[in-house]
Amino acid sequence: MKQRKIEYADLSHIALDPKNPRLGRSAHQKNLAQDEIFDLMRDWSLEELATSFLESGFWAHEAVLCVEEEIHGDDRLVVIEGNRRIAALKRLKKAYDGDETSRKWLEIIEGIQEPEKLFSEVPFIRLEERGEVDAFLGFRHVTGIKEWAPPEKAQFIAKLIDQNGLSYRDVMRQIGSKTPTVQRNYIAYSILMQMEETEGLDVGKVEDKFSVLFLSLARTDVRNFLGLREKFEVPPEQVRPPISEEFVPRLKEYSRWLFGDEENAPVVTDSRQVDKFSKVLASDEGLDYLRTVRRPSLEKAFVIAGGDQEELYELMTTAAYNVEEALSSIHHYADDEKLIRIVQRLSSNVAQINKIFEI
Template identity: 30%
Template sequence: MSSPTSQNKIQNIPVTLLRFDPLNPRIPIEIDGSDENEVIEYLLAEANIDDLMKSLLSQGYFQGEPLLVCPSNDNDDTYIVVEGNRRLGALKLINGFPPPRKENTIKAILSESTREIKEIPCIVYKAREEILGYLGYRHITGIKEWDHLAKARYLKQLYDKTTEEQKDNNLSSIEIYKILAKNIGSKYPSVENLLRGLEVLNFADDERILEDIGKRPNDIHFSLLTTALNNSSIKSYVSLDKEKPIDQNNVDSENTRNLLSWLYGDKEKNKIVRESREIQKLAKVIANDDSLNYLIKHQNENDILETSFTLAGGLLDGFEDGLNKINNNLTSLQELLTLVSDYLNEYHISELDSIQKKAKSLYVSARALVEDKE
């Protein structure tokens, strides 16, 4: 992929002719990306553009970082800023856009400088699609990475574009993922995982599941969702078929609601997954009908994931795995014994004595439990 300046010349364009990108992956879907007031309010709240204003007014605009733009479709000589919306927000405020929040802060910042920034360097592309590949390098695998949800939204745009371009070639979903991965310098399973996570999140939003559990898309810890959906049991539970194209799955509404409630909680129930490593336990619970039904009925009970995991046989697996490891380690130590005989001392005898006592105690306790059941 060529650099953004290798084929397009830099032009100075007035800030008044620049518009926000309504398809900006970083802007929450509940915000109208074409409404300057809404976008700037969000950027002030979440992107610290007031701090960026200070920098721009102090140092001026760095000519080496032009905005990447394309003509808008309104035939009014305006341009859509595809790369650089945060900078555009700061520049709009510098040029007198009424701040929808932090009004006193913005006034104070403007009062401390007389610098004017009326025009800024831009690289003009014919269409937004020409810039998408560069965004992937910069914000997915580059030095200014977006969060996981913004990455997924960007990849969905690239996925739709690529699918349309390749519609006559009958490519499989995996082949499309590989094209995307190559374009952005990533691996195709990572691309698939982000897109599948977004598919479920968008489904939950469209079906008002998020509203039902009291969440908005940007409230969701998206990487936790993608980690969960990377597990085959959980993917099957919500009816995601990796062979089907994005947005063509018959995602299970009730099970999706359960999953999101377990991961994030809802208006009435507590979340049960406190960290990503507990997803393996949840997957084992889901794979067992008895433990799954118990979890659904008793979600608000203390330590419900551990209890359900026990019902699924998780603790027994752990116990048996531990016994196997101990047995294997003891076999290995027995084989090493003659090789280290010249180095043995009282410390080793003491450790072996401790192991012997613990093993005997464990045996006696287990024997008693088995006999009690008989």
């Protein structure tokens, strides 16, 4: 971004951004009016900002970034970065104007005279166009300390690729994220877009758990189940649609099991279960169970898929090594009563194992 001077404008001349990623895709599609955007932002923890403004003012180093755009027929200074600050100011102004009914906000201004120039001289930096700060927004909200929610990050990455024509590597350099992470975000967002156009899928449920979709795509078995392997080997312009027509029925199954629908609860209820889910998808027996049982259980599907076998190997191997290590010194404590009880329990368990394996 070029070095630009700080300017000042009356708060009434500054508009909240209807394209703010934090508002979400559904809000973007509605072309919301300013009052509607303001209402969506009421729960964005604005009080702490307002209190700071009353105590210390709006310092020039906090200048918001704006671009001149037409909104609903009027040319406005639209905030590209700093929407929370402007929303807090606007709510403070409403409180001083007598248009605020919230007791909390009325308490914030109680006994404090309206600060001179707080609303009439708001510091801002004028941009020529939105793309001028893409790299800054990426570092700040995708990989930085003020992170957006997972679907908002993915949407921003998709914008850089689809609208700006950047490659995965270009985006990596611009926002400071790893290339595989950028790629997975883009493919996950592309799947979300395809789901939106696929009959019978509840995209709202998917968007609410977008991080689970993103995490699942790191598993090879999930990629294979959805026929996605090739999409991770081609440039972004060849990704869409990510799911080929022959795999759309599987996409519907994947969505139902992972996110649920109006009639079915999700089989996967926690992001930590993604590994087990991926193993089930790689098993014909596990898939048959998910497809035929009315209310399938992930744990049972995992066992049917043989997923607990690796866990069993690890448990038994660890137990064997521990016993071997104990043998080096156990003879020194042959009269220890507590140790005798432990050995008796171990012997009983070993006898059961021997019976199972007919040893």
